[in-house]
Amino acid sequence: MKSYYRIILISYFITLSVVTKNTFAQTGWEVCSQGKTNNQNYSPNYSMITPHNPFNVVHYKLYFDLYNNFLTPFPRSFNASEVVTFRVDTALSSIHLDAVNTSLTIDSVGLSAISFTHTNNNINIQLDNMYQPDDTVSVKIFYRHLNVSDQAFYVGNGFVFTTNAPEGARKWFPCVDHPSDKATFELIAKFPSTVKFGSNGRLADSVQIADTIYHHWISRDPIATYLMTLSGKVNYNLDILYWQNPFSPGDSIPVRFYWNTGENISNLNNIKTQIMPMMTHYSNLFGEYPFEKNGFATLNNLFPWGGMEDQSLIHLCPNCWDEALVAHEFGHQWFGDLISPATWSDVWLNEGFATYCEALWLEYTNGYSAYKQEINIHAQNYFGGNPGWPIYNPSWSVVTPGINTLYNFAITYVKGSCVLHMLRYVVGDSLFFEILHSYASDPIYKYDIVNTSILNDKVNSVTGEDYDWFFDQWVYSPNHPVYQNTYSFSGSNMDWDVALTINQTQQNTVFFEMPVEIKIKFFDLTDTTFIAMNDTNNRLFSFHFNKQPTELVFDPNNEIVLKISNTVLVSANEDENIPSEFILEQNYPNPFNPNTIIRYQLPETGFVTLKVFDVLGNEVAALVNEEKTAGSYEIEFNSHSDESQNLPAGRQGLSSGIYFYQLKVENKFIETKKLVLMK
Numbered sequence: 001m002k003s004y005y006r007i008i009l010i011s012y013f014i015t016l017s018v019v020t021k022n023t024f025a026q027t028g029w030e031v032c033s034q035g036k037t038n039n040q041n042y043s044p045n046y047s048m049i050t051p052h053n054p055f056n057v058v059h060y061k062l063y064f065d066l067y068n069n070f071l072t073p074f075p076r077s078f079n080a081s082e083v084v085t086f087r088v089d090t091a092l093s094s095i096h097l098d099a100v101n102t103s104l105t106i107d108s109v110g111l112s113a114i115s116f117t118h119t120n121n122n123i124n125i126q127l128d129n130m131y132q133p134d135d136t137v138s139v140k141i142f143y144r145h146l147n148v149s150d151q152a153f154y155v156g157n158g159f160v161f162t163t164n165a166p167e168g169a170r171k172w173f174p175c176v177d178h179p180s181d182k183a184t185f186e187l188i189a190k191f192p193s194t195v196k197f198g199s200n201g202r203l204a205d206s207v208q209i210a211d212t213i214y215h216h217w218i219s220r221d222p223i224a225t226y227l228m229t230l231s232g233k234v235n236y237n238l239d240i241l242y243w244q245n246p247f248s249p250g251d252s253i254p255v256r257f258y259w260n261t262g263e264n265i266s267n268l269n270n271i272k273t274q275i276m277p278m279m280t281h282y283s284n285l286f287g288e289y290p291f292e293k294n295g296f297a298t299l300n301n302l303f304p305w306g307g308m309e310d311q312s313l314i315h316l317c318p319n320c321w322d323e324a325l326v327a328h329e330f331g332h333q334w335f336g337d338l339i340s341p342a343t344w345s346d347v348w349l350n351e352g353f354a355t356y357c358e359a360l361w362l363e364y365t366n367g368y369s370a371y372k373q374e375i376n377i378h379a380q381n382y383f384g385g386n387p388g389w390p391i392y393n394p395s396w397s398v399v400t401p402g403i404n405t406l407y408n409f410a411i412t413y414v415k416g417s418c419v420l421h422m423l424r425y426v427v428g429d430s431l432f433f434e435i436l437h438s439y440a441s442d443p444i445y446k447y448d449i450v451n452t453s454i455l456n457d458k459v460n461s462v463t464g465e466d467y468d469w470f471f472d473q474w475v476y477s478p479n480h481p482v483y484q485n486t487y488s489f490s491g492s493n494m495d496w497d498v499a500l501t502i503n504q505t506q507q508n509t510v511f512f513e514m515p516v517e518i519k520i521k522f523f524d525l526t527d528t529t530f531i532a533m534n535d536t537n538n539r540l541f542s543f544h545f546n547k548q549p550t551e552l553v554f555d556p557n558n559e560i561v562l563k564i565s566n567t568v569l570v571s572a573n574e575d576e577n578i579p580s581e582f583i584l585e586q587n588y589p590n591p592f593n594p595n596t597i598i599r600y601q602l603p604e605t606g607f608v609t610l611k612v613f614d615v616l617g618n619e620v621a622a623l624v625n626e627e628k629t630a631g632s633y634e635i636e637f638n639s640h641s642d643e644s645q646n647l648p649a650g651r652q653g654l655s656s657g658i659y660f661y662q663l664k665v666e667n668k669f670i671e672t673k674k675l676v677l678m679k
């Protein structure tokens, strides 16, 4: 599913010779259609009973008389009957189905059903027996859809269509309206013969009698109820192409295009052209296209979304033959449709993956830089709209939240996509694509349901390593790392050290353990890049080089796309870090009168003396004479004082001339430098 959205972003990437600073300032928002903001396909009460049913629906067979809905005055009411077949898990003599009272009136029940009540959006059906585990039972329900606008069954101007996500199916047929209870689906419907009509699965049969036509659609593959659909229109345009299945030579899969007269034909033709390599490419990435047909239908302005990934019949907004939108919705055929979310807490497994598919398609058509540019835009959209909750919210599995929360663009869509990019960065391309393929085509889960821990387990099993920490940080915890890094260079000639402290300052989430690329540029215009594992906060990384470094770039390729980062060069003596070597610096100022500063660094604790001598070797001052811990120090030398500087008795001050100062660390280091007093 995808909304309309627009992006405005302003990004600055400032690179100076000694300071690297990434400053992001952006805003992103969704322009929601009227239908989206008014979408009422959820209610906090709806989901309370569905996940724990003692039975599992295996098949829905619907009989709809939609003849009048296509004719003026376009009523929303229709007569229907339905056979629900279910397998018993726990002995039972009654069942509950979801059915919204304001949309549906139940007239009678049959087959194994003997009576019913319909209150609080639930039908309680009494069965004719106590049924035992593994029994298969069918009930028949005769009902009417009322002439109401319910944001699920849409009628308008020759159009009839449905859109369910997340919980609208119960407004047009009684069902167990939860994504974990997938079932096969069958629809026999009656229309005027001028209507072209589509549904899930394949068109099994069409019978025309005078001005009336009956279509019989069957999906052999199980579908989550939010993906069950129908759409039809008087004088709809319908083109059928065929994808030659490279995995099964000689086999082809129909691709249906339902479209409205007046739409942009060149955009439509582009999709007709691109869908063939897209089907092949996605099949290569995720496993062979899993359904018996593929299809797209543009609807009218009543449709509340940009697109909806109804299984094997994707719905699009009018004239929306947009390649990115199609890349997204078609990705859902695996992520959401083939493997459906066990609960709504797992909705990011749909939307994060489908959003990531947009970038993958760009990578296929335009190369890696186009992919990465798209991921960067996803990150900008996250920063523009991050509401501060995590991707995975356990409570959503109990009470389905409002759609602006469940389908929050910044979290469920683009943060999910960025997390997949960072997973790719962390495990590497080869393992990442192996994970994608194995996850999407695992025979244990396909045509069934998945959850976030199944994905986590898949990452662990494919890589042979434990990536729970990655999920804990990026999926189960909110927000993102904020880096305030410092680095310093020290050394001379062919002996240089780089000290980098990676520091995360965020207070609103956990510490983010991540491998970080570090790029060092040198005075000779060469550079080198390596990876530092930032596994504890405030960790100091030290690197040694045989040429002078001029710049350090933190995460030069912006692989950790969800971060705020500032990396600053500090001079060695301002750096509070432990120095990497003994250093005695030249005093400053020099020549001096009467005061000068002497700085020195100790990489370890030692007994330190710092003394000043005249040219004859006489000690004229002892500035330090004690044990010092590792660190950077400075001391002021005053040529006048004979008290604080511990001058020999009787000496009131030094005369102009050359002197020497010597730093000595017992058994470890000694160095002497010259200083000039000029009165």
Ligand SMILES: [Zn+2]
Residues within 6 Å of the ligand: 001, 002, 309, 328, 329, 332, 350, 351, 354
């Ligand atoms: Zn989507």
